[in-house]
Amino acid sequence: MFLDTLADHCRNQPDKVALQFIGAQPVTYGELAAAVNRTADYLLALGIQPGDRVAVQLPKCLPFIYFHLAAVQIGAIFLPLNPAYPSAELRYFLADSGARLFVADAADQSRIDPITDDLPEHRVTISIDKPHDSGANWLKDWPARRDYPLPSDPDQTAMMLYTSGTTSRPKGAQITHGNLTANIASLHEAWGWRLDDVLLHVLPVFHVHGLVVALHGALHAGATAILCPTFDAGTALDLLCSGRFSVFMGVPTMHRRLYQLAAGRRFDLSHLRLMTSGSDRLPDDLFFGYQDTFKVTLLERYGMTETGMNLSNPLHGERRVGAVGLPLPGVSARIVDPDTEQPLPDGQIGEVQINGPHVFKDYWRQPEKTADAFSADGWLRTGDMGLREPDGYYTLKGRAKDLIITGGLNVYPPEVELVLMEHPAVAACAVIGCPDDEWGEQVVAAIIPRDGAAANEADICAFCREGLAAYKVPRRVVFVEELPANALGKIQKAKLREEMCG
């Protein structure tokens, strides 16, 4: 399993650098193993048991990684939380997951105490002071036993990642040890990860992309990951040009910023053996612009929180513009009629469904939502529309579900609409995504104001910021007299997009 391979690397190459944050001391595989073991022992001393949820809301830093690996090592369920979540969202995640332990940034202490006050399953909060300053010496005085039996049951949950829904509050997708192991093995085969790879890691670590695809990818290979705490295009371009890196992964917004920064100048990045794009559709102009500017053909792949990675353009062979590639080893994909769920012939657009050992176990404490997520014969309904070419390549063609992707992050309009409806000046509203060059899409709200109520865009946005992470807050608010609705009164979002996106 994934943890066994990592343990082997820690034993076999203790002096090799595993991780290094830019500007900080490196952490070798030996030091990583020791720091994770101390953290695991610390968690056990706190009374954390297998199956307990360990929620961590920290910036991208070494303690985040130590808690992550330690929690999964002792059989607990790791729950990463975006530091951008405001109190209302944070409280929901802690309550719904029944987190026993909550690890937070000490800088947030005053905000956190009232949140965890009356959560029945919560036991302990740990505040980490200046988490960015911690290095390989983390918990250095904590006596740790050396060897822990690693979880051996592939069905045991390793982590829980929240995803939103079109009709409900966010759901915790349970990802098992078997899921992680299967996905990382197929990515290694497909992308040819190597011991001498050096990854430039610029992604956030609280999502599948940054945590599993990128970080686990490098650690599973016994390679080196150099991490930036946040993405800055200038820093990233300088580093990419240094010749030190062989692998880079980004979302289209990051690639767009790098491309725009080049502003017509040419940079030869062809020494990187793998540059991938994912989490949102890669626009064609960016695919070609990258070839021209950086001498790189981006490798686009397709995944989701519930599965990790599903499809990928090949490492060797044609990386087809506009396509998300072929099923990864061990992954089955099909295109079905969304109404009958019957498989469709090549070339016809239908829903993409996925099957394989990487598909998540279930939604935490939500058996009905879990049942809804799967077809009668057990395939995962992705909610993405697409087609299969006769030569096996898949292309995505929009979404069956009401979802906005902005900067590689998913925003479900209903969660924004729910918050908007709490504003006293809002009588009705609809939230849509409008195309945007930098972000892919941007969140736009159409609002019918209540009679006589005074509200303006700034007001509405400020209100949203209290209940929603900043990336979900509408970038544009338009006040309208009516919203396009069908005969049943359901708002027609496609029509609204035509009217408002211009």
Ligand code: MLC
């Ligand atoms: C930040 N902002 C966003 C945003 N990210 N708004 C919309 N969408 C986003 N994704 C807000 C900030 O809060 C700020 O708002 C304003 O935009 C400008 O911030 P910025 O400093 O320019 O943004 P930055 O911090 O640089 O972030 C941009 C980004 C980041 C692209 C680096 O969004 C990012 O890291 N995205 C990657 C997301 C990711 O890893 N997704 C993978 C999901 S897994 P204000 O109002 O405060 O000024 C998945 C499965 C799969 O999807 O297949 O991979």
